[in-house]
Amino acid sequence: NWKASFLIPGLKVKVQECIRAGRDPEYREYIENNFRKINYHVRDMSEIAGIKPGNWFERVNYDEFDEITGDDLRLYLDSLSTTFRRRERKISLQLDSLKRSIENRMGEKQFVRLLEENHNERLAELVLNRRSTLKIIEKDDRFIQKADPVFMPPESKYGRAHFYAPFKQIGEIRIGTLVFNVAVIWMMTVLLFCTLYYNVLKAFIVWLEKLKLPFWRKFGRGFLQM
Structure with a gap:
């Protein structure tokens, strides 16, 4: 779960940086970039999770952001992380149930043979980018996913x-x-x-x-x- 494991922790770091910097003009450009990342990803994840942020989200900008808003934002990110992990666990349980059902119907030996004939571990490593330790890249306005590219929807329409x-x-x-x-x-x-x-x-x-x-x-x- 890239969002819960990498994206949300990265956003929390940005929230903490915004709280510490306050409205210090020396860090304004850097902090405004942080707010762009936060706004972009929170809007995206809120649509995916179906959990809208409160009115406090309107204050997630350089002029209005404060520590109270930061606390609200971190709690909201925690709720998103919980939602994504629950969904991941639900899907994992469904997958395990499906595997058991197929194994019971085919028998253990036939099931193992089916896996050996149809699963390519090297191909899985390639499309899941397992060998790379770089799972997330930071750009000026957003974070870029590098983990599990085969499960990542394209951004362009x-x-x-x-x-x-x-x-x-x-x-x-x-x-x-x-x-x-x-x-x-x-x-x-x-x-x-x-x-x-x-x-x-x-x-x-x-x-x-x-x-x-x-x-x-x-x-x-x-x-x-x-």
Whole structure:
């Protein structure tokens, strides 16, 4: 559980830094960056957990933040951590129950054989990034997850995603990574075929030469002579 194990402890450190610095102008830029991180992740986690922060959250900024608000914020982060860990435990229990059910139906030997034939430990280490000790990266406005990339949803809604993302997203539509990548490969293949079949590149270079631009005319002739 990356949020409970790494993100929330990291945010608590930022809260403590904000309390200690107060409104010292010497640390203003650094503290404002802390508030950006806190605001971004609290809003994100509140939607995921379904737990909205109180009115005190409006004071999580450089001008209004104080120790009382900091205490409220830390308590709220604790409640989020508890919620995420409970969800993790519930899912873990469901997974264990499913494994026992399959094992009882198949028998222990067949179940072990099933695991050996379908589980690749090296692949699991790769997509879960187990060998890396770097689980979280701090940027100016947020923390970046480096652990368990295969379980991390992409942030972009235009099809871009991190390596090993479980799905790609176009607007509000989620598309499996395999289906999306195969579709993109086929689209690029069709586009390249049409470009070569209809000699689009040559037509484009000829059109550029008609513009009578010296640079493009020279550039175009070089391509046409290849």
